[in-house]
Amino acid sequence: MLEYRHDRKVLGEWPGILARFELPDGRLGTLHRTFLDPVTPAKASIVSPDGEILDVKLNDMTLNPLAGGAVRLMQPVDGEIGVGEGLETVYGGFMETSVPVWNCLNRVLLSQFVVPEGFGIKVVHIFMDFDHVDPKTGKSPGVVAGMALAKRLRAEGYTVVLHRPRVRGTDFADQWTTRYLASRMSGPLGRQASPSPRVARAF
Template identity: 80%
Template structure:
């Protein structure tokens, strides 16, 4: 897309800016508070050249700033210029993310390509965790979770923190985004890794990150691995009455919790779900396994998420635990999808949890 060829009427520029969240009060043509630095009467949107033009006379670092409408959208919303051009060209970021999710079921949790010094990895992860802020009611982390899981009533988890995170691509830092750090612990309590979910800077949504050459990058990544991940999970909630649940992802875990009332942990993906080990000393006797109801893999003739859950259930039962498998009603969905559908059907976001909801698979599977 060549932006020089894009011609918008004054009304179309205003409509486009509003679409990306620029407040209407800043687009009157008069001196107003700056939507970026909030300075009083510093900002004027004048569309002087017909390009959505604006000026802030004392922005951010104390110097004047000016630009066109595209620059205003990028500065205000936090998306990159390439991302904006991709969206305006009609590119489907959702389709790319769905493809990435499908591949994640068939691949183990990402790890480092080179053998890093354990002391360096521990220092990096500990420093990143310590700099991040504990989750709190109303912060971007909790607003993101409540956007994805409407009506979420779970308390702010100690296993999640909110930080400003660098994004590296091809060994170079391409930007910094706010992000959720999820502490992945092994059964003995040692740190395995920190999982990162990058968020938009000004909205409770996953970040849309595009490289300089237009490659759509994953907004969810593991950091460096300190200890092998097999057996671990992100412990989002404390066990209740000897029961715990496990699921493949963060949003899926919270969706399963809202539907069942069971405290649920996040195993990150189906390969780590099948390897989950019940920690000792927590009194856990019952494990609910909330599987993703994936489409059937033509190579194995199995649903990857369901197959992983069945494998885990068989092992846990052999070890003396009660293992109960739950799956969503519709193929191609997970428990985050099911909760959203359930909440919408009740026409309310604050819906009481449904005890042990979801279709239960037969114990012989």
């Protein structure tokens, strides 16, 4: 259970996820908090006394600049790790491919990710959000961030595998949820459509 503070006042307690965001050298960057609904499997809806809808994902207290870091959810396997923006996105990527994953909190921090030493990482999978096109730039912000990271990591000598959801406007959490629900509805046929472990849709 986590306390939610707003304007220096405690609004209440909600179940939540507490994640350690680590910098490349292992120092703590921040503790990322995600507040959950106590009844349904969803994020909480938290409203201030004056009616403001509050953010249910917080990392407002940082010990050090966050550039380069990630939440290290799993251990790399065979020199491979996958990275993406949010917790749900990378877990969706893991469920789709069995590649162990870390999350970087957002697309800006994803583009700044630095592979830490000491893990033997040689291959980095990037699970990009397939955002709608930004009318100002004519580009998908999530894809742009992933491609920027890929370009830099390749220049540093890493093998990079890019993954993008099939449908624009979705991320890997959406894609895995859709596939899972379809398999629940269709039984054996739905399960036959599931990808084999470590089979990645890459480009």
